[in-house]
Amino acid sequence: MQPLDDLIKPGLRVLFCGINPGLVSAATGHHFARPGNRFWPALHLAGFTPRLLKPAEQGEILDLGLGITNVVDRPSARADELSKAEFRAGGENLVRKVLEFEPDWLAVVGITAYRDAFSLPKATIGRQDRTIGSTRVWVLPNPSGLNAHYTLPKLAGVFGDLRTAAALPDLTGSAA
Known part of the structure; x- marks a missing residue:
């Protein structure tokens, strides 16, 4: 199976960083593609997108x-x-990408992945003290359906906290 292409360009406001592609994502070429993954619904409910994207x-x-x-x-x-x-190794590669593309925020989707990638075993969900160059870092919960601790409304709330911190408008009302 092939790795997924990044969706990245210079000047992004937020670069979301998943753990790794699942098998459905690798097969389709689309990030967070497994049915039951709540990334796309959380992104929309948090106001990052004007409608629920597939x-x-x-x-x-x-x-x-x-x-x-x-x-x-x-x-x-x-x-x-x-x-x-x-x-x-993924954490080192991620640092290189962030330094090259300089997003305002890096949002790692998965606390354990963040802890392991950066050897920060005590990191918690939310804004991190560290930066990568000028990029601020935020850690979000894993949106997998296997992460039952976070319901979709709770997940959307944590995603919304990032949107607010990033000073992005709430786009949920713009599709009416």
Whole structure:
């Protein structure tokens, strides 16, 4: 299976960073494509998008100042199939991308992935003290349906906190 292409360009407001592509995403070429993944609904409910986008419409987020990459490029059925070494190498690669493209914010979607990629075992959800160059860092919960601790409304609320911190408008009312 091939890794997914990044949705990235210079000047993004927020670069979302998944853990790694799942098998459905790798097969379709679309980020967060597995049915039951709540990334796209959370993104919309938090006000980042004017309507609920389907994974196949992922390219539309670039026009909204948003992008997507992954910590680890290798597709797998589950994130726990990835090694600590893959996470550390992925963290180094992610730093290079962030320094090259300079998004305002990097939002890592998955606290364990962030902790492992950057060797920060005590990191918590939310805004981080560290920056990468001038890019501020935020950690979001994993939107996988397997993460039952976060309901969709709770997930959307945490995504909304990032949107507010990034000073982005709430686009949910603009599709009426």
